[in-house]
Amino acid sequence: MIEADVIIVGAGPTGLMLAAELRLAGVRPLVLERQPQRRVTPKAGGLGGQILELLRYRGLLERFQAACTDPVPAPRFPFGGVHLDFTQLADPPMHALPLPQQLLEQLLDERAGELDVDLRRGHEVVGVSQDAAAVTVDVRGPDGPYQVIARYLVGCDGARSRVRDRAGIGFPGTTYPEVNRLAQVTLPDTVTILGNGDLDVPGFGTIRAGFTRTDRGLFGVSASPTSTVVSLYTIEDESTEYDDDTPMTVTELQDSLRRVLGVDLPVGKALRLSRFTFKAHQAERYRHRRILLAGDAAHLFPATGVAINAGMLDAVNLAWKLAADIHGWAPAGLLDTYHHERHLAGARTMLHTRAQVALRRGHDVAAEALREVFQELLADESPLRRMGALVAGTDIRYPMPGSDQHALAGTFAPDLTLHTDQGTTSVAELMQTARPVFLDLADRPDLRQIAGDWQSRVEIHTAKADQRPADAVLIRPDAHVAWAATIDEPADTAAPALREALTGWFGTP
Ligand SMILES: Cc1cc2nc3c(=O)[nH]c(=O)nc-3n(C[C@H](O)[C@H](O)[C@H](O)COP(=O)(O)OP(=O)(O)OC[C@H]3O[C@@H](n4cnc5c(N)ncnc54)[C@H](O)[C@@H]3O)c2cc1C
Structure with missing residues (x-):
């Protein structure tokens, strides 16, 4: 007997986002998370x-901003040893929030609670099987083993995904030997922080502030005589494979410092210890019949700052498609577009993160020259904007069926200000409920009448827009434009094209 519509394995950022989006689409997911408590690593x-733009479209951005621990920094992002410096641009193509992952997960967890998501912590998925009708999951819970049967299962279970293994989905790629360790620690009185930020270590001598390259890797220190807390950083090549969920220890940090710099550094209190490694892996497919993958289970990128963005956007893309299938109106092939669209987006993120590996790992003069040339190029606005859109993932244009598509089709819907009979609103406001929207911006009753056949699934709005990039726009719940038309041609094909797009994305009325 089917007990859940969708089982989500894993309550990381991807699984929690997926659960909330499924609830908005009227589906009841069951989230199974093996850890008994929210993680602290x-x-x-x-x-x-x-x-961030999608969260704004869901009406959540202000809440996420309010939870930030630090002020929002000037937009400047590392990119393989160089920097994307958007501070010169009034409207940077990329934004970030200083919201540590623990806080992000807490907010997503709270949101899941508000939406009444069934989230079971301390429940580990140990087995998965599927047939034509359902997925059966073996769970090890606090009260012993049990089974759950669901229509679909989504593995949001991270880099070492058991779901991916059980579904037999390949995860080819490269694991780089580079291990990065970052620590904020206090030092005992025996170590002196000098006025220029250098450290004087008894029995060793002076460690220069900033970065020091050695035969074994890179060491960095940032310290100030006015603070007892110093930041330490090492990068070295190692053959050991680490699990990101295994916390780094002070001993591990000290061993790394000894290898990279040859120093025995006494350490007081550790305020933050983190280790990250770089892998470039992408699942061969994001769907195998009733089992789907999202987030780190589907992709690992060899650079920082992009993985959560990619994983949460996977969730937003997948949720409404799964819901359409469960509600029984999904047109043929809709669920497969999840793989087509998000695998494509993942490949694009892989492209620039792999380029970052090439930029950052070279240590000879030729590599230095490459970084310098790259940094010079990024001083110009056009390449800087282009790289910003690439890193943010805003340049994705999903391929839409049919030829001769409008320039908006497949892109993230622009946030137009809309004047309606009920007052002024915006695309962002209309997307808060995560329902498809048909926007008639040119007062076309014939188009509204066609859309009316789908009114149980699609919201229909007539408005005047300050800026009108199209006369009519059909927006999917993930805020991507399914179809758009500018009606200036003598043979007006908008009506049949709209009907085709509505059928193609939202099924027969
Ligand atoms: C030190 C460090 C720094 C990072 N910095 C950044 C950064 O700046 N920006 C960025 O975007 N990303 C960063 N990342 C990567 C980011 O943390 C991951 O991309 C993100 O956590 C992936 O989210 P997820 O929900 O897909 O998977 P995860 O967060 O890995 O969540 C998977 C969940 O599934 C659960 N699970 C696994 N197996 C089972 C099972 N069998 N049954 C039940 N539950 C299971 C796990 O307990 C876990 O809670 C960093 C990672 C590290 C380690």
Whole structure:
């Protein structure tokens, strides 16, 4: 007997976002998370890219901004040893929030609670099987083992995804030997922080402030005589494979300092210890019949700052498609567009993060020259904007069926200000409920009448827009434009084209 519409394995950022989006689409997910409590291992220090705009479209951005621990920094992002410096631009193509991952997960958890998501912590998925009708999951819970049967299962279970393994989905790619360790610690009185930020270590001598490259890797220190807390950073190549969920220890940090710099550094209190490694892996497919993958289970990128953005956007893309299938109106092939669209987006993120590996790992003069040339190019506005859109994931244009598509089709819907009979609103406001929207911006009763056949699934709005990039726009729940038309041609094909788009995305009326 089917007990859940969708089982989500894993309550990280991807699984929690998916659960909330499914609830908005009227589906009841069951989230199974093996850890009994929310995690405390420090991971991402912030959230950036297209997901921030999506959160704004869901009416959540202000809440996320309010939870930030630090002021929002000037937009400047590392990119493989160089920097994307958007401070010169009034409207930067990329934004970020200094929202540590623990806080992000807390907010997403609270949101899931508000939407009445069934979230079970301390429940580990140990087995998965599927047939034509359902997925069966073996769970090890606090009260013993049990089984759940669901229509679909989504593995949001991270880099070492058991779901991916059980579904037999390949995860080819490269694991780089580079291990980065970042620590904020206090030092005992025996170590002196000099006026210029250098450290004087008994029995070793002076460690220069800033970065020091050695035969074994890179060491960095940032210290000030006015603060007892110093930041330490090491990068070295290692053959050990680490699990990101295994916390780094002070001993691990000290061992790394000894290898990279040859120093025995006494450490007082550790305020933050984190380790990250770089892998470039992407699941061969994001769907195998009734099992789907999202987030780190589907992709691992070899650079920082992009993974959560990609994972949460996977969730937003997938939720409404799964819901359409469960509600029984999904047109043929709708669920497969999840793989087509998000695998494409993942490949694009892989492209620039792999380029970052090439930029950052070279240590000879030729590599230095490459970084310098790259940094010079990024001083110009056009390449800077282009790179910003690439890193943010805002340049994604999903391929839409049919030829001769409008320039908006497949892109993230622009946030137009809309004047309606009921007052002024915006695309962002209309997307808060995560329902498809048909926008008639040129007062076309014939188009509204066609859309009316789908009114149980699609919201219909007539408005005047200050800026009108199209006369009519059909927007999917993930805020991507399914279809748009500018009606200036003598043979007006908008009506049949709209009907085709509505059928193609939202099924037969
Ligand atoms: C030190 C560090 C810094 C990082 N910095 C950044 C950054 O700045 N920006 C960024 O975007 N990303 C960053 N990342 C990566 C980011 O943390 C991950 O991309 C993100 O956590 C992935 O989210 P997810 O929900 O897909 O998977 P995860 O967060 O890995 O969540 C998976 C969940 O599934 C659960 N699970 C696994 N197996 C099972 C099972 N069998 N049954 C039930 N539950 C299961 C796990 O317990 C876990 O809670 C960083 C990572 C590290 C380690």
